Amino acid sequence: MAEAQDIQRVVEEIAEYFRQNPPGSRADGAPPGAPASTGAPRTVSTAPVDASRLAGHADLAPYIDHTLLKPEATREDVTRVAREAARHGFATVCVNSSHVATVAAVLEGSASVPIAVVGFPLGAALTSAKAYEAREAIRAGAREIDMVLNVGALKGRDYGLVLQDIAGVVEASGPLPVKVILETSLLTRDEKIAACVLARNAGAAFVKTSTGFSSGGATEEDVALMRQVVGDGVGVKASGGIRSAEDALRMIRAGANRLGASASVAIVSGQQSAAKY
Numbered sequence: 001m002a003e004a005q006d007i008q009r010v011v012e013e014i015a016e017y018f019r020q021n022p023p024g025s026r027a028d029g030a031p032p033g034a035p036a037s038t039g040a041p042r043t044v045s046t047a048p049v050d051a052s053r054l055a056g057h058a059d060l061a062p063y064i065d066h067t068l069l070k071p072e073a074t075r076e077d078v079t080r081v082a083r084e085a086a087r088h089g090f091a092t093v094c095v096n097s098s099h100v101a102t103v104a105a106v107l108e109g110s111a112s113v114p115i116a117v118v119g120f121p122l123g124a125a126l127t128s129a130k131a132y133e134a135r136e137a138i139r140a141g142a143r144e145i146d147m148v149l150n151v152g153a154l155k156g157r158d159y160g161l162v163l164q165d166i167a168g169v170v171e172a173s174g175p176l177p178v179k180v181i182l183e184t185s186l187l188t189r190d191e192k193i194a195a196c197v198l199a200r201n202a203g204a205a206f207v208k209t210s211t212g213f214s215s216g217g218a219t220e221e222d223v224a225l226m227r228q229v230v231g232d233g234v235g236v237k238a239s240g241g242i243r244s245a246e247d248a249l250r251m252i253r254a255g256a257n258r259l260g261a262s263a264s265v266a267i268v269s270g271q272q273s274a275a276k277y
Contacts, residue, residue, distance in 0.1 A: 003225075003228065006189070006190070006193065007193050007228070007229055010190050010193040010194050010197065011193075011197055013194075014159050014194060014197055014198070017157070017159045017160070018159065018160070021159075021160050044144070044177050044205055044206075044235065045235070045257060046205065046206065046232065046233060046234055046235035046257065047232045047235075047257060048227060048232065048236075048252075048255050048256075048257055049063065049252050049256075049257045051249055051252045051253045054249070054252070057245045057267065057268050057269060057270045058088075058268050060245060060248050060249075060252075060259070060267055060268055061088050061089040061090050061091075061264075061268050062089060062090075062091055063091060063248075063252065063256075063257065063258055063259050064090045064091055064248075064258075064259050064260075064261055064264045064267065064268070065090070065091055065092045065093070065094045065115060065237070065239075065258060065259065065260045065261070066081055066084060066085040066088075066090040066092065066093050066094065066112075066261070066262075066264040067081075067093075067094040067095075067212075067239070067260050067261060067262045067264070068081045068093075068094070068095055068099075068262060069094065069095065069096060069117060069120065069121075069211075069212065069213070069262075071096075073095070073096070073099065075099070075102055078093075078095050078099040078102050078103055079102060079103075079106055081093055081095075081103075082102070082103045082106035082107050082112075082114075083106060084264070084265055085107065085110070085112040085264075086106070086107055086110040086111075086112055088264070088265065088268055089111060089112070090112050090264055091112065091113075091258065092112055092113050092114065092115045092143075092144060093107065093112060093113075093114055093115065094115040094116075094117065094146060094260060095114065095115070095116065095117070096116070096117060096120065097116040097117070097118065097133055097136065097137040097140070097142070100114050100116045100137050100140040100141050100142045101140040101141055103141070104140065104141025104142075105141075113143035113144065114141050114142050114143060114144075115142060115143070115144040115145070115146055116133075116134070116137030116138075116140075116142040116144075116145055116146070117145075117146045117147070117148070117181075117211075118130050118133045118134045118137065118145055118146065118147040118148070118169060119133070119147050119148045119169075120146075120148055120181075120211060121148060121211040121212075121213040121214070122148065122151075123147075123148030123149050123150050123151050123181070123183065124150065124151070124152060127164065127165045127168040127169070128168070130147055130165065130168065130169050130172075131168045131169055131171070131172035132172070134147070134169050134172045134173045134178075135172050135173075138173060138176060142176070143176055144176060144177050144178075144179065144205075145169065145173045145176060145177070145178045145179070146178075146179040146181055146208060146237075146260075147166070147169045147178060147179070147180055147181065148181045148183065148211060149162065149165070149166065149180050149181060149182055149183065149195055149199070150162055150165045151183050151186055151187070153165065154187070154191055154194065154195055154198075155186075155187070155191060159194065159198060162194075162195070162198050163198050163201065163202050164202075166178070166180055166198065166199055166202035166203075166204055167202040167203060170202055170203040170204060171203075177205030177206065178203075178204050178205055178206075179204065179205060179206035179207070179208045179235070179237055179258075180195070180199040180202075180204045180206070180207050180208060181208045181209075181210065181211055181239075182195045182196070182199075182207060182208065182209060182210075182226075183210060183211060183214050184209045184210060184216070184218075184219070184222045185210060185214050185215045185216030185217070186214060186215065189225070192222065192225055192226065192229075193225070193229050195207070196225075196226050196229035196230050196234075197229060199230075199234070200229075200230050200233075200234050204234065205234065205235055206234060206235035206236065206237050206258060207226050207230055207234060207235075207236055207237070208236075208237035208238075208239055208258075208260065209222055209223065209226070209237065209238050209239055209240060210239050210240035210241075211239075211240070212239055212240040212241075212260070212262075216240065216241075217239065217240020217241030217242070218238035218239055218240050218241055218242060218251055218256075220250055220251065220253075220254040221254075223236055223238050223251055223254040223255050223256050224254045224255050226255065227254070227255025227256075228255075235257050235258055236255050236256045236257060236258070237256060237257075237258040237259065237260055238251035238254075238256040238258075238259055238260070239259070239260025239261070240260070242259055242260070242261045242263065242267070243261075243263045243266065243267075243272060244263070244266065244267060244271070244272045245267050245268070245270055247267075248261070248267050
């Protein structure tokens, strides 16, 4: 009950903020946060996963975004990761936008699709820059976008900027799904709740815990809180520090329905990895 009351209090605080600081309208006349309507969206599941239905390590593969975001990653590195994804049946391959075209070419004809990160890893870029990067990444073959939230604006309670920043990327990416990276290790509990509420209202398909490049990664507590706030209509992606099948299952039981990991092959092989992300 206390958790529900906390969430309601933060929601009311955000509502009061917007009563006093109404955000401007979008150029097309739609309210800020309304997803762009440029065709049918790519279908992605947002509901929690019943972990009891996962019979073995390999069953985790469809829930994993196989990830390589290191700045020193080469074309050969991302090609290898894309081939691993196709071979193991991972949901996606998550890379920096400059590598999307390479990954898309390798994955052509497979069930795995490319993801591009946007405004990564700080989230402090202009909304126009994030939106441009999202459009260019999609033009290069990305089929999902993972954007980093403007952490400073959130901590400063500039909720209008946070909402419009997310909505701008959602609009630029439409009809493809956008995940919003909260960078939970930098946020208070109330800020995590606020970020989830704003991402949901801005039309995001998922909220995501971490970049893997800050002071901490996914925790069961954060995943459970995020799921409680967004409900079943928005997905929850746990990322950062998932190194084994046991780690992955803990996150799924907490409410995640997508996992970001560079240790993906180890996870589906029942091994333990020392990878950071």
